[in-house]
Amino acid sequence: MGGLSSDLWQSVRLTIELAAITTVILLLIGTPIAWWLARSRAWWKEIVSTVIALPLVLPPTVLGFYLLLTLGPNGPGGWVAGLWGGRTLAFTFEGLVFGSVLYAMPFVVQPIRNAFAAIGDRPLEVAATLRASPLRAFWTVAIPLARPGFLAGAVLGFAHTVGEFGLVLMIGGNIPGRTKVLSVAIFDFVEASQWREANILAGGMVIFAFAVILTMTLIEKRGIRR
């Protein structure tokens, strides 16, 4: 394995970095959204929920196309990039993180929302009668009870980001070490007829996907047993 290009391992490392950062951001912003979706009685909450779920149905090329325009110098992304002297957020790691967060959001928000909804009002009411503040009840009651949802969301969000291709191809620019992630590297190796490298990465992805789905199933089973 030592003879393989450093390019290959660089793309593996970059992919893990991207997926990890995306997952952390999604847990941070996805949790309050999921909580609100699970508890709110606002009539328009299902509209918000639908917007979040859109990437489940849309081809990645739709998101890729719009991101190419919004991240570019004529869109808001260009303005943000201007803050540190850049021209565009496309072709940057930050741009990929932004795209991945949008793209993987439903995979994180939905399981957490379901887990919050499954708790019901009762445990929180009990906590309230024991004089726990709403915030304290959230931290000590809701979050521990929704643990399987968090686990499922984190695993799915991470896995989905690792598996993303169309979006990265469209806004990434294929820069080694910054935007050349695993799925794009596989595409490249196949195009260049470097099947040995393609095989290693693709085979690794199969094993990874297997492990993810198995983990998910085990988490679910444990959730039911409780």
Next chain:
Amino acid sequence: MRLTKLVGLAAGIGAWVLTTTSVPAAETNVAVAANFTDAAKEIAAAFKAKTGHEAVLSFGTSGQFYTQITQGAPFQVLLSADDARPIKLIEDGLAVADSRFTYATGKLVLWSKTPGLVKGDETLKAASFSKLSICNPAAAPYGAAAVQAMKALKIYETLQPKLVEGATITQAYQFVETGNAELGFVALSQLTGPETGSRWLVPQELYSPIRQDAVLLKSGAGNEAATGFIAFLRGPEARAIILKYGYALDGQS
């Protein structure tokens, strides 16, 4: 006046019925290198008007098509962006040896949407831009030619951190078109619309000629539309279209 119109219409319908009934129209799937997209569309339309045969076009990189054809992709003709892959397909026994010919020689252009930005090689040497778009040098000949030209100018090392790669030449163009890259190496054939921005036709001595070869695949040997399309591509109508899109023809430069 009215009568002549009617007669004309009748003659038109008659000719249409005759051509559609006497020549059974065949269909062929043609894999076309992305840089040749616009020219190929026009050639396919002219081909259909002349022969009634339909050439169904798929666009992509030569590398992608090569891999797909080795795995039995249902193409009968390949219009590659290089000569290496058609030769390889003949060696693999997947293409008809004597069908290979150079249908166009590609021209590399440095292009920007901003007027006055591209002045010549000094633009590259000054390097006062943040992103330069090219297409994947491993899979697309225009990408390889761009790298060759930059190496010939001895600026490849310095420019490398600024390079962004599109999977195809179309994507390299699109990165410039959307403004995400200030400039990029594209094919002259992509710039046939109204002259906008600024451009520099990269001198031929900086890169080896992009000989774009066509080849008839074994699966198309018995297909009338496929053999017809290859023949049409060699003919004067197709050559005129190819020239119009900024390519050179074989034997010229």
